[in-house]
């Protein structure tokens with residue numbers, strides 16, 4: 131099993147707040163890996179570090195064997211390592227289809243390709259993926275008018291449109307209607323199996339992540355607390371304490 | 378499709394009007410040429426301002442630079458520029474028809490190309506700035522350029538440059554310049570119309586709406602910003618080049634790098650007509666130009682007050698401009714589906 135992301139001894143502080151301290155973990159290619167931990171334990175910070183959103187204080191981050199910790203966001207995204215935002219970022223003034231089209235992978239375009247109009251295949255792919263996340267009926271609505279959960283689904287579809295090798299999802303089920311969560315888990319799994327996208331998922335909901343991930347890492351107070359299979363994590367006393375202690 | 382047919386008819390009518398208007402209104406030849414100039418600078422301002430979210434106050438730099446580049450090319454092809462500017466239009470320097478038109482053609486094209494290149498260089502330095510900082514940064518470039526050029530004796534210094542007069546009678550000259558501006562104007566419009574329909578056009582809209590998200594999706598944000606400004610600068614530079622020949626004599630601060638006149642007018646045109654739309658800058662340029670001509674003719678002494686009032690009213694009460702207002706009132710004209718009810722039911 132090869133690691134697609136290797137995080138080695140990464141630390142990151144904001145002023146006096148140590149958000150990540152000496153974190154080491156790896157994400158296996160083609161798999162679903164989970165990242166859990168109480169609120170404020172540094173999960174989002176670690177994602178931000180991986181995708182180049184801010185410089186790290188120490189450590190190394192490799193993607194497909196190459197050091198990426200000093201690359202800017204766009205260059206990392208163009209290597210096929212993408213993230214969705216916990217607070218959801220879509221283009222609210224555009225409709226669903228436009229949001230999808232804008233997400234076409236520009237890394238695969240030179241300027242002449244970019245100066246073409248969208249092709250029939252582009253539209254079909256957009257429609258197909260909107261159908262995949264269950265937003266086809268709403269594809270012509272202004273995206274800013276969609277509910278938070280629907281916007282999350284749209285952002286997920288946009289990420290798929292970008293054809294990433296690896297996708298970092300920050301709390302994909304947060305704010306989603308509980309009755310729709312099983313459907314979403316199913317879609318995330320299908321993105322992994324059918325499209326072959328490696329997933330690295332931050333999830334607050336234990337049930338969800340236990341259902342999805344092969345390997346789970348748990349952070350607490352910015353440090354790696356435990357790692358293992360869902361069963362191992364579920365039965366790990368330190369994890370249980372961290373979660374209970376945080377509530 | 379009747380919509381498509383109506384559109385074709387509309388475009389044909391506008392084009393026909395473009396062709397006959399200088400003959401219909403011979404007394405207004407120069408004003409009509411200026412109208413096209415306003416349309417060009419408004420359309421190009423909107424490429425970055427409206428479509429990409431970068432409000433430049435320095436686009437006038439390309440206008441002034443275009444003037445100088447075109448003039449210097451046309452003169453330099455025939456004479457020594459230093460000698461020529463030293464004589465300050467003493468009248469000893471003759472241009473044959475071929476030299477005049479050849480210099481004009483190469484000068485105007487060269488102006489466009491040169492401005493594109495400078496846009497890439499200046500953009501590289503200023504596109505790291507956001508919002509008002511970008512606006513002021515680009516304004517600074519235009520002001521500094523005006524000052525530098527006024528002190529550059531080889532290029533005419535504060536006196537500016539006098540170009541040869543159109544070799545023909547005055548009225549033909551007016552029509553000639555009208556059609557030059559109209560050609561560049563129609564070209565700019567068609568170019569913008571095409572560009573906004575491409576993936577590139579969508580990408581610059583994405584930069585405007587959320588640049589961080591665009592970065593996160595791997596869009597070449599800096600590259601696209603530079604290209605867009607370079608495209609805009611190409612047309613503005615050409616327009617400047619044509620203006621140089623139309624004006625015959627131009628000065629660095631009053632006519633070339635006129636930051637508080639044309640430099641601001643282009644922004645007002647776009648706001649008035651509607652930012653980020655294809656037709657907004659055109660409509661705004663027409664409204665603004667008419668307003669300006671009327672106040673300059675009938676409200677002499679108060680024209681700047683009237684203009685200031687127009688700007689204030691636009692910015693305070695009418696921010697989305699004519700097109701924004703129409704978009705709100707008549708969304709169906711723009712093919713926008715209003716499915717509010719459906720959305721609510723499904724919630």
Ligand SMILES: Nc1ncnc2c1ncn2[C@@H]1O[C@H](COP(=O)(O)OP(=O)(O)O)[C@@H](O)[C@H]1O
Nearest residue numbers: 144147149167168169170171172173174175176
């Ligand atoms: N940009 C920032 N500036 C200052 N502090 C931050 C910033 N981002 C995160 N933090 C702090 O770092 C810690 C970890 O936050 P975060 O990574 O968002 O946690 P999680 O995603 O696990 O809830 C928190 O104490 C948070 O306040």
Ligand SMILES: [Mg+2]
Nearest residue numbers: 173174175216
């Ligand atoms: Mg978080």
